Amino acid sequence: QAMRQELEKTRDQLSERKLVERAKGLLMKQRGFDEDEAYNAMRKMAMERNQRLVQVAQNVIDIFEMLG
Numbered sequence: 001q002a003m004r005q006e007l008e009k010t011r012d013q014l015s016e017r018k019l020v021e022r023a024k025g026l027l028m029k030q031r032g033f034d035e036d037e038a039y040n041a042m043r044k045m046a047m048e049r050n051q052r053l054v055q056v057a058q059n060v061i062d063i064f065e066m067l068g
Contacts, residue, residue: 016054016057019054019057019058019061020039020042020053020054020057022057022061023038023042023056023057023058023060023061024038024039024042024057025038026060026061026064027041027042027060030064042056042057042060
């Protein structure tokens with residue numbers, strides 16, 4: 001049971017990290033940010049909106065997908 005929970009937690013963390021990396025990549029490509037600038041922009045937005053970084057990353061991805 002504990003092993004299963006740990007595996008699930010690790011999978012969730014990996015999934016969240018992939019979202020953050022994807023959003024960073026979009027910001028770097030579309031806005032000309034370097035990796036640190038992209039991360040810091042999302043981090044700042046997360047703090048200002050009292051959201052988790054992964055939520056901001058998902059919003060970034062959604063917006064870029066919507067705009068095409």
